[in-house]
Amino acid sequence: MRLQEFWSRLSAQFGSMRAESVARDHVFATLGGRTAVEAIEAGLPVRRVWLAICEEYEVPRKER
Numbered sequence: 001m002r003l004q005e006f007w008s009r010l011s012a013q014f015g016s017m018r019a020e021s022v023a024r025d026h027v028f029a030t031l032g033g034r035t036a037v038e039a040i041e042a043g044l045p046v047r048r049v050w051l052a053i054c055e056e057y058e059v060p061r062k063e064r
Contacts, residue, residue: 001047001050003040003046006049006050007023009050014057022057023035023036024036024037028056030052036052039052051064
């Protein structure tokens with residue numbers, strides 16, 4: 001998954017304003033106590049970050 005696709009899916013799932021908050025403000029234990037943005041900047045695969053968000057927010061499997 002590319003970064004552009006990540007942001008596109010995040011916006012589609014949560015709306016553009018909430019997507020920014022989910023990515024920049026929410027700390028995920030499964031990402032080592034980082035936000036999604038921090039995890040991506042630390043080098044975690046974008047797909048792994050996306051799936052962590054999906055798990056935390058219970059995004060339906062068909063939309064992952």
